[in-house]
Amino acid sequence: GTLLTDLKASIYRISVGFLIASVLAIPIGVLIGSFRTWEAAIEPLVDFIRYMPVVAFVPLSILWAGTSDVQKFLIIFIGTFFQQVLMMMDNVKRVPADFVGLGRTLGLPDRKILTRIVVPSALPGIWDTLRISLGWAWTWLVLAELVAATSGLGYRITVSQRYFQTNTIIGYILLLGILGLITDQVMKALGKVLFRQDSRS
Numbered sequence: 001g002t003l004l005t006d007l008k009a010s011i012y013r014i015s016v017g018f019l020i021a022s023v024l025a026i027p028i029g030v031l032i033g034s035f036r037t038w039e040a041a042i043e044p045l046v047d048f049i050r051y052m053p054v055v056a057f058v059p060l061s062i063l064w065a066g067t068s069d070v071q072k073f074l075i076i077f078i079g080t081f082f083q084q085v086l087m088m089m090d091n092v093k094r095v096p097a098d099f100v101g102l103g104r105t106l107g108l109p110d111r112k113i114l115t116r117i118v119v120p121s122a123l124p125g126i127w128d129t130l131r132i133s134l135g136w137a138w139t140w141l142v143l144a145e146l147v148a149a150t151s152g153l154g155y156r157i158t159v160s161q162r163y164f165q166t167n168t169i170i171g172y173i174l175l176l177g178i179l180g181l182i183t184d185q186v187m188k189a190l191g192k193v194l195f196r197q198d199s200r201s
Contacts, residue, residue, distance in 0.1 A: 046086060076137050079139070127191045128191065135184060156172055
């Protein structure tokens, strides 16, 4: 039915948009958290863009990508990527300096210190960042669908508003809340499984 179609469209859009943002944010966040040169070059730009309201990019995204799914991916990307980069940078910076010092004492090159010490130590924090930013992604998805879409949960809310279908609007809002809660709890559960040792400590 209509609900299933909207649900599929929204889940597809958030999955692709969030995946693109995360795949790019993780290595960049790790690099600027590990190397001051990268931090000096990239962090000011990321900081600058993250203060720009995502809503302001909606008209531009429609001009650039029309009302296709690419436009939805773009809004989700803008809304999550820049925040993710800075949060992942902080995750990396919280890795104890003693760990890095031990790697240097053992004569490990920077690349191996990064891959064998820094990244594994930062992974629980990075996972939490992904979990938190996934919640934001739902918000930006709905924003994109409210303005420019022909399907999806946000689109259905807009259509229902035109016909004063309050019950439908409330139902879809509750559904979005449930979906957000489910994804958050799934990420939490996976985090506990993946990082058991960290959670015990």
